[in-house]
Amino acid sequence: MLHYAVVFFVIALIAALFGFGGIAAGAVGIAKILFVVFAVLAVASFLFGLLRKG
Template sequence: MLHYAVVFLVIALIAAVLGFGGIAGAAAGIAKILFVVFLVLFVVSLFFGRRRPPV
């Protein structure tokens, strides 16, 4: 998930440098959404991944 966020961020940066504002804005928006989803899943996995091992 984080990989896709970084890919869209790079696409947004390249598009912005080349002057494609619409594509850069869309790619940056997708990157932001994917990063937020990654953060939420990361925090959830931290909470639910801390179980005691079965005895």
């Protein structure tokens, strides 16, 4: 999932470079959402791993 967030961020950078502001804003929004979902799932996985071992 982190891979997709980085891909959308790169798409946003390229779109911004060529002047497509709307596409860049949309891609950044998607990248932010994917990164937050990744972070939440990573923390949850870490916590459940600690609980299972403990």
